[in-house]
Amino acid sequence: MSASNIAVCPRCLLRAQDAHQAEVKVLVTAYGTIPAEEWAARVHANRPPEPRQFRMFAEYYEISGAETGTVTVDYGAKCETCGLELSFRNKYRIPGIDTPVRRGDPS
Numbered sequence: 517m518s519a520s521n522i523a524v525c526p527r528c529l530l531r532a533q534d535a536h537q538a539e540v541k542v543l544v545t546a547y548g549t550i551p552a553e554e555w556a557a558r559v560h561a562n563r564p565p566e567p568r569q570f571r572m573f574a575e576y577y578e579i580s581g582a583e584t585g586t587v588t589v590d591y592g593a594k595c596e597t598c599g600l601e602l603s604f605r606n607k608y609r610i611p612g613i614d615t616p617v618r619r620g621d622p623s
């Protein structure tokens with residue numbers, strides 16, 4: 517089954533942001549203590565992560581059942597990179613189905 521959507525994986529993005537910040541802290545304290553070329557190369561390589569680079573959270577969802585009076589929402593998602601996943605099924609009864617029709621109400 518193909519995914520309904522490929523979303524940004526929030527865990528992969530957060531981990532990349534944390535790694536970026538950790539490298540920033542290292543480079544701040546390393547200035548002058550490592551060769552200048554190495555320091556500059558590491559600064560250049562340590563770009564802030566772009567959220568679009570982490571579109572790896574495959575979502576599958578289906579909404580059905582309105583004709584029965586109960587709408588079922590099935591959702592599943594997983595990131596193949598970090599293993600983050602979520603799945604659930606919720607059912608919602610449509611309110612007002614049994615409300616009697618009164619004179620003047622639309623039919």
Ligand SMILES: [Zn+2]
Binds near residue numbers: 525527597598
């Ligand atoms: Zn992930």
